[in-house]
Amino acid sequence: MVDFKGMDILHGAQFTREELEHIMKVAADMRQRVEKERSLDVMKGYVLGALFFEPSTRTRLSFEAAMHRLGGSVVGFASAGTSSSAKGESLADTIRNVDRYVDVIAMRHPQIGSAQEAAEAAEAPVLNGGDGAGQHPTQALLDLFTVQSERGQVDGNTIALCGDLKYGRTVHAGVEVYKHYDCKLIFVAPDALRMPPEITARLREQGVTVEEMTDLEAALAESNVLYMTRIQKERFEDPAEYERLKGSYVLTRAMVERINPDLTVMHPLPRVDEIATDVDALPGAAYFRQAENGVYTRMALIGLVTGELS
Numbered sequence: 397m398v399d400f401k402g403m404d405i406l407h408g409a410q411f412t413r414e415e416l417e418h419i420m421k422v423a424a425d426m427r428q429r430v431e432k433e434r435s436l437d438v439m440k441g442y443v444l445g446a447l448f449f450e451p452s453t454r455t456r457l458s459f460e461a462a463m464h465r466l467g468g469s470v471v472g473f474a475s476a477g478t479s480s481s482a483k484g485e486s487l488a489d490t491i492r493n494v495d496r497y498v499d500v501i502a503m504r505h506p507q508i509g510s511a512q513e514a515a516e517a518a519e520a521p522v523l524n525g526g527d528g529a530g531q532h533p534t535q536a537l538l539d540l541f542t543v544q545s546e547r548g549q550v551d552g553n554t555i556a557l558c559g560d561l562k563y564g565r566t567v568h569a570g571v572e573v574y575k576h577y578d579c580k581l582i583f584v585a586p587d588a589l590r591m592p593p594e595i596t597a598r599l600r601e602q603g604v605t606v607e608e609m610t611d612l613e614a615a616l617a618e619s620n621v622l623y624m625t626r627i628q629k630e631r632f633e634d635p636a637e638y639e640r641l642k643g644s645y646v647l648t649r650a651m652v653e654r655i656n657p658d659l660t661v662m663h664p665l666p667r668v669d670e671i672a673t674d675v676d677a678l679p680g681a682a683y684f685r686q687a688e689n690g691v692y693t694r695m696a697l698i699g700l701v702t703g704e705l706s
């Protein structure tokens with residue numbers, strides 16, 4: 397029996413395989429129930445605090461939609477500028493207050509480690525919606541759910557992760573959940589944006605097969621799933637370095653059709669130019685379904701950590 401009640405969701409590495417499977421089972425159940433009933437009333441009376449100190453479209457709106465579809469309500473802010481952090485309030489003080497208003501907190505913040513800090517200040521469970529270039533565990537879970545939905549199962553897939561593996565928090569969290577499955581991982585990045593070597597080394601120590609490449613076409617030939625990412629402009633100290641690296645990889649429809657027509661293409665979104673829009677009409681282009689899965693996965697998480705779903 398997996399018990400999530402009161403659990404903070406902070407890091408992709410915090411889960412066992414049993415927990416991952418349980419979250420996916422509940423997310424699948426949420427999808428079915430939303431398709432049938434549109435909205436549920438399992439979280440009636442509960443309030444979610446959605447605290448977004450950094451820009452967000454999908455993560456914030458899917459958390460909010462998830463809470464509404466569960467029958468609960470939402471308060472929050474969508475930029476640090478409209479919260480008292482603009483007046484110099486510390487994160488811990490903001491959280492201590494919000495904790496008195498709400499039952500569960502979803503937060504995005506530019507600082508690595510901020511979600512951990514919030515969890516220490518709050519009694520309510522904290523769901524990390526991205527802490528700087530650190531982690532983005534709820535994205536990793538919806539990505540895992542998407543791989544399962546698109547490919548039928550997670551085991552047995554070769555997953556190529558391409559783009560900004562240095563600053564990309566979605567991939568930092570993603571590898572921590574894929575490692576529990578029988579998957580091969582291929583990291584495709586320019587040298588300057590490689591997966592942090594300590595993450596790669598630790599995965600290998602844990603028995604995960606990881607290959608590193610710079611050539612996207614070579615990786616495509618070997619993969620079932622491509623997880624494309626945006627170069628994280630906002631994390632670069634030197635704008636010239638961003639200018640040099642942007643556009644490093646562009647996936648086109650012609651590439652998919654020529655090299656691997658069965659490819660499942662994922663992306664956490666937003667995309668800039670790393671997936672040409674002509675890919676969107678391919679049956680394997682899964683990124684908009686992936687974004688939708690964010691609602692079901694976050695419904696599952698909100699319900700589980702509050703103890704209203706099991």
Ligand code: NCD
Nearest residue numbers: 454455526566626664665666
């Ligand atoms: C990602 C993020 O914010 O880390 N987006 C998301 O949550 N769907 C990816 C990105 O911004 O590139």
